[in-house]
Amino acid sequence: MLSEIKIHLVAVLRTNKSYLKIVKPLKKPIPCYVLVMLIALLFSSCYSTKRYQYFQDITDSTYGSIPIKNYDFSLKFMPLDEININVISAIPALAAPFNITNTIAVSGFSGNSGSVSGTQPPTASITNPISTSSFRVNAEGNIDYPFIGVLAVQGKTVKQLKDTLTDILRKRFVKDATVEVRLSNPMVTVMGEVSKAGRVSLPNEKTSIIDAILASGDFTRFSNRSDVIVFRETDGKKVPHHVDLRKSDVFESEYYYLRQNDIVFVKPNKDKEFLNDPYSGSIANYIYMLAGIIGAYYIFKR
Structure with missing residues (x-):
């Protein structure tokens, strides 16, 4: 509660800078009537909540009529992105070479074998035919896909890469291939x-x-x-x-x-800037403390 009052006071001082002009040049103790005036201002000022609202220009007449432009919001691949690719077939053994367990990076893709030679497919377990291969997009915006080679993916969407791989795999390797592509996390x-x-x-x-x-x-x-x-x-x-x-x-x-x-x-916002300012922040602290002292004085005086 006290912190709320302090923040409120800071906002009031910021929006009423004329008080700073009064307080700043004073070398003598601040008169009681000034403190009373500031305390009254603290508790009586209307601190608008409008500044905390989203979409302040919306009225009852605009509900349901806000235009939305049809921008292309599809995520596009960028260098250093991690792409997960999964190939599915009715014959798991045909899809298995393209679904490599992610353990060791080999020739641009992940595999469970330390080497790949010639055009022989990398070893892969078909006990898990839907395991996923992970590919890192290099600085040039490419991935190296097994048996297909280098694919330029930078700027392409998930759907575009999926369509490209599906077309190539069905024509050259797996006629019933279904390809799943996902941008990893x-x-x-x-x-x-x-x-x-x-x-x-x-x-x-x-x-x-x-x-x-x-x-x-x-x-x-x-x-x-x-x-x-x-x-x-x-x-x-x-x-x-x-x-x-x-x-x-x-x-x-x-x-x-x-x-x-x-x-x-x-x-x-400007409240934070005001609070962090050494001069204005110290004024708020002093007024806050003095207000507490005066309040305590009048309470115990009774």
Whole structure:
């Protein structure tokens, strides 16, 4: 409760900077009437909760009519991504060479054999015909797939890679091949003014910036909802993009849905800046303590 009062006082002082002009030049003790005035201001000021609301421009008349642009939100493969590929066939022995147990990286793919020679398939146990092969996308944006060779995957979606592999496998190796492709554990980083900063998994391709923030414990009271920054990798560079979560047009932004390796940075608001300022922060502390002393004095005086 006391911390709530202190934070409230900081906000009041920030929004009423004229008081700082009065207090700053005083070299004598602050008169009692000034303290009483500040205490009254503390408990009587209306501290709006609107600043903590999402989508502040939505009214009753706009419900159900918010436009959503049809951006391509599909996750696209990037260098260093881990891709899981599973090949299924009615004859497990035919699919087994393409489903290697993930133990040792061999010639660009994972296998349970220390070497691969010629065109002989790597050894694989068919007791688990749906084991999954894991492939790391190299710096050039390629993977080395057994018996097929180098495949360029950077910029491709899961569906595109699935269709490519299915077409090649059915034509050359396994006529009834069914291919499953999955991006292994895509994640984003959420940092700044959230309750629990850290790495957040993307459970599906339509994971929004709001989903990630809520997974991080939501905003703190010091968060700047009007300027959340999404850093997205483009052509080898992290490019910042600004998102205003107070407005409903965020649904029209191509950065509403996140991609793997995005960084979401929630900036602090002016209350946090005010509180961290040595001068203004010390004023708030002194007034807070003096208010407590005066309150205790009048209580015991009775």
